[in-house]
Amino acid sequence: MSDREGATATGPVLARALRILSTFDTDRRAMTLSEISRQAEIPVSTVHRLVAELAAWGALERGGDGRYRVGLRLWQVGALAPRGQGLREIALPFLEDLSQITRENVQLAVREGTELVFIERIAGSEAVPVLTRVGGRFALTATGVGLVLLAHAPTEVQDEVLSGPIDRYTECTVTDPHSLRRMLADVRTTGFSISDRQVTMDALSVAAPIHSGRGHVIAAVSLVVHHGTVSPHSLAPLVQTSARAISRTLSGAA
Incomplete structure (x- = not known):
């Protein structure tokens, strides 16, 4: 699936990024790419790219076990509410x-x-x-x-x-x-x-x-x-x- 086709099928980039972040909760504090993909209902290839961008910004962090967790930068922004x-x-x-x-x-x-x-x-x-x-x-x-x-x-x-x-x-x-x-x-x-x-x-x-x-x-x-x-x-x-x-x-x- 091309990126353009993925955008059509799963919504705008921002909406998909928010869907990825919303998959994390008290029962799912750390997840692999495939787990995030399954929970967000977004193709793994698209999740891989968006998670990389979110991690680069600090919204997500990748642990030594390869699983992703909510990043400190997201908490810092949320604290401004x-x-x-x-x-x-x-x-x-x-x-x-x-x-x-x-x-x-x-x-x-x-x-x-x-x-x-x-x-x-x-x-x-x-x-x-x-x-x-x-x-x-x-x-x-x-x-x-x-x-x-x-x-x-x-x-x-x-x-x-x-x-x-x-x-x-x-x-x-x-x-x-x-x-x-x-x-x-x-x-x-x-x-x-x-x-x-x-x-x-x-x-x-x-x-x-x-x-x-x-x-x-x-x-x-x-x-x-x-x-x-x-x-x-x-x-x-x-x-x-x-x-x-x-x-x-x-x-x-x-």
Whole structure:
């Protein structure tokens, strides 16, 4: 297949390069050219050329085992995202304070489309294990931060999320769209969310919104604790205080 034919069959060069990068995830951190080709559904000859260019720029790195991994240059560029590293740097002192006070897991997330992205997580010394990781994506319907972000998302985003398949993680996961709409209304009224055993059966999270200088909800912070150890309503003021402090700092930095 010629390069021109390959471009026609698999899309523009940039789109193919992005498809290659998107094949890497937590389950596929290192891959051979043939594995990348199979995951991206792009011919090996084309993958060979594009991977070489990506590696030359620093988006990918080739290890001694011949497998490719995400390169440091890509992380450096991603760190410039204002909703990522910039927000994280402003929020981190408050997240650390919340973690030190409670010794529990603290998380910071933003919404991207119909998913959330975790941009920071601080693990408490004796905290409940969680499934999240920095840079990881998750459904908006189950976690504390997800419920906050969905509650303040545009109506069309809410409709899209609630009209599609809703992932179930445990027997306590709320998957009924009408029940979720009532929960989202409560989040907007109370100013915080509670996710009780919706992701794992041993965890409960309480989350609150972070506002931009213009008042828009741009992120959410949560505290994740062992289920049954404390009342979620007793945690809400702590989380809301941290969220308000981050919001004020963001407003001052704008």
